[in-house]
Amino acid sequence: MSASETLDLYRLQGCSLQWRGFVLAMAEEFKDALPEADVARLMARIGERFARAHPLPAVESLEALALAANAVWAGVSWGAVRMQDGGSEVVIEHLAAPLTALLVHHGNWNMSFLEGVYRAWFREAGMLPSLDLEPGPGGSADVSRYVLRRVS
Amino acid sequence: MSASETLDLYRLQGCSLQWRGFVLAMAEEFKDALPEADVARLMARIGERFARAHPLPAVESLEALALAANAVWAGVSWGAVRMQDGGSEVVIEHLAAPLTALLVHHGNWNMSFLEGVYRAWFREAGMLPSLDLEPGPGGSADVSRYVLRRVS
Amino acid sequence: MSASETLDLYRLQGCSLQWRGFVLAMAEEFKDALPEADVARLMARIGERFARAHPLPAVESLEALALAANAVWAGVSWGAVRMQDGGSEVVIEHLAAPLTALLVHHGNWNMSFLEGVYRAWFREAGMLPSLDLEPGPGGSADVSRYVLRRVS
């Protein structure tokens, strides 16, 4: 068996059997009923609400923020994140998110839920208004990538 | 401990930990952003898509239809259904649906997903156009009730 | 539908579909291969190991101990506990444990895993050697009851 078959199985299995059908049906409905940009905005708002319902403790460093975020993600079997400070920008890579893996063929908005979560968490942690989070290059079923950088 | 505490625990536990936060955030967003009737219609359409993605085999009786539906529900840990032919109408009771239990305080549309599923399954099974399915009385966190009756 | 059917569904659904078959097969094998007292001891030792792998923070009161325990249980969808100080003894009631519910017809050792967990947690919290934990009366599929009392 190829490594790719193994990965496909893990991608599916990492997503609760109970919700796969519901989430896929929801994604199909959104795809047919709404422009992709609207679905992306909706998903980001859902992510912001998720972040407010799962507030992180106050932290002093990017590393501590990533640790706190990973405690939330481990608690809900939602993969894990790594945050890297690149000086002028922060690169956020979220691995093995079940929604991203499940909806990889349903459009780019499969990454917008996590985008909303991280935006709200960074805002809450004191992110300057001149910064914002946006999708980064190279996303895949397994990795959702975002970049936090100056936008104005 | 009271029986009600036990039930509350089971209601929560019957819903995958992985998706509780996402689904609750989605429900909050819908509640704030859309009229309840619109959310109900959206959920019903998602249910119809779920039904088409999980087609039932052709059956000869209401009892066989319920059996086929319960095979789908057992496969995704989504409770179970009983259908009773009352002569002029069919009463459909769905027990222990995780979405209904989770969203019981988010409005009546928590029952609309299953309404869409059953409508599509009955249509596919040859339900006359003069019949339709509508929510029945006495729904709760544990029981979603629908009635199939002549509407025209 | 009766309340008892609802409960039966929740008992099943509260236990991950992935592990039901494995755990039931394991229980059948133990029932045939080992005396019940041996299985109970094995389950209690497994519980003690689970407790050591999930240590509770130091606490000052029984209420705080119950809170800390419930944080562990919520994190693994394993029901919840209430602890009541009755003066000469402490009554521990654990609700909605998936192993207890799943194995209710496989013998009394379905409660021994949690017995081991609580014994180890109380020992770690400084329980006097003259005290011990034993199964209390009135256990059921939904409630596992233990009593902590002087044994020597």
Add this chain to the structure above:
Amino acid sequence: MSASETLDLYRLQGCSLQWRGFVLAMAEEFKDALPEADVARLMARIGERFARAHPLPAVESLEALALAANAVWAGVSWGAVRMQDGGSEVVIEHLAAPLTALLVHHGNWNMSFLEGVYRAWFREAGMLPSLDLEPGPGGSADVSRYVLRRVS
């Protein structure tokens, strides 16, 4: 992030959060209390019971047997199998089994549960008494490999 980190996350996430702690504690207890060969035999017997509780329909070909087995595995989020007829032997590769992935560092018996399952399913399908199933080479956290060949 490396592909290996992604895989580690998927291996963990593919195993229900509810049972990870219990199964790991059980594995530790077995490792300390029993010789490895005894645990392997116990796991194989549990697998045989699982197989009897999940009987496959009668089939006419190896391909149909694999299909039937995969319907069982998909239903419990337990990975998937491929069976290849090599003339003098059949090679069975099971991918993404949660027990194998979880217990990869607990000894070779992490593959014995599935060995028992396949032995019972092949026996039930009419495997000649002169054949038997044994672990094949090259097993890993992701692939459990077995070979069905003449043993006498």
